[in-house]
Amino acid sequence: MAVIELNNVQKVYGKGAAKVVALKDINFKADEGDVVLIMGPSGAGKSTFLTIAGSLQKPTSGQVIVGGEDISHLSTKQSNNLRLTRIGFVLQAYNLVPFLKVKEQFQLVDRVKKDNNISLVVLKKLLRRLKISDLVNKYPNELSGGQQQRVAIARALYANPEIILADEPTASLDSENVDEVGQLFKELAKDYHKAVILVTHDPRLKKYADYIYEMMDGKIVNNRQ
């Protein structure tokens, strides 16, 4: 069974002459251990796809199924809880809380989600693997772009979600860091059994993907392994 599945999803904004169809008949699925790339030019509907897959907004029609449960009609509170427990977001640069030290980013998760976060031992191992163990007492603005991105990945994994959704995760990184982050996502998907969905227009990430979905004008136009 797929960890996340979108069936005939459509998203329409506005009405009448102002009507914009942002997503058309989207069918998509990802399983644990998969790294899936959603690619396409600006305006293709990648971000809308991400917000619907991440339960940040509801589709106009169609189904979004996470772990066998249809999440298309959840209340705000239920969506919140879903994002907190089952979906980890890695957003673009500056997505860490600026006034919290690295270790406090994890403490914030502990305060709102008491159970099923990864253990301290696993966290230490993860931080070592991400090469950020010695940065725990630093604030985000004291870190480089690559370091911030790795902290954001650790933070997303800390709540132990089934799905990692990343929005342009390499947008502010140089080539060396892109490879490092790409490799990291691949390893994390395999070792931690997560479905990793990367929304990007960065072709350098293609070599790390198990599946690539290409979007154009709100539709998936190409789907290849």
Place this chain on the structure above:
Amino acid sequence: MFLAIKEIKREKLRYGLIILMIFLISYLIFILSSLAVGLASQNTQALESWDIRQVVLNKNANVNMSQSVLNETDLKHANLTKDEALLGQTPVVAKSKNRPQVSAQFIGIKKAQFIYQDQEIIAGRKANNSSEVVVDQAFKVKGYQLGDYLQLNNSKKKYQIVGFAKDAKINIAPIIFGTLATWKTLRQGMPNMQASAIMSRRADYRNNHGNNQTYTIKYFINKLPGYTAQNMTFQLMISFLFGISLIIIAVFLYILTMQKMHNFAVMRAQGIPSATLIKATISQALMLVIIGVILGLLAMTLTAKLLPAAVPMSFTPEIVLSGTIGMMITGLIGSLIPIRSILKVDPVKAIGE
């Protein structure tokens, strides 16, 4: 609380400036409240120490005790018990050799009645005859001592200070306690005058015969010259200060919240509930107010210690409590204004920015 504390610790300058403003406002509120209470108390402290409930004056005196005169006829139906006392009041200027002149209120009382009997003497003793007086401690502050002889107005007669009384002020002037006989001499008015007023400790005491009119102590105090105007001026200033602090707290929190909208959107996208963000905002506002008010209290305590006794300031626990609660409520209301914006944070905004 976690987010609130962490943010204040990280943004020390920004929040330090807000705390500074709250501190200055609360300090000013405490100073004005202390002055208001101090001045009000100097108008009424003698009346309060006597525990008066009703005051009988001449109805033509416009509720002004020093203008009121009650004669023998007026007192015919007075029915005085142990809870009533006759009192004569007149303004005087007291002088003594090598001492500064003091504008005071002479209060003539009867030895057999409760005002004399309940007098709290902090030094010396009570007056025993018409040549002796007990004066308010303000005379002591001005250098007067026990045994000094006072001349009142242009009178040649001298009165010896035999005691200093506690809390003996009326109309912001220190009281000189003497006898009703001395009051009659100083007042020099109508024949047969017996007193300015009848003071009663009984709430049900009434005497409205002839020229007499009975007033409640509350009404009488509010009619003291300048008392209501002075209190209203202070109340207006304190209300404005609370209003200003409300605006400052609300505006600052609103601006700070607007600056943090992206952070809030990111946190909302990550599943942090709105309630957590709202609690953080409210607790942050309360923390800023509490720190500001504590600093204000410390500064006020220091000021109260350093100010000379002549400044009519009364820094009481009631002022501490009401000022602190007032500021807390102000902070709470101020923090509610940005909450609407927090509730409307759209987590979708965190994507693609």
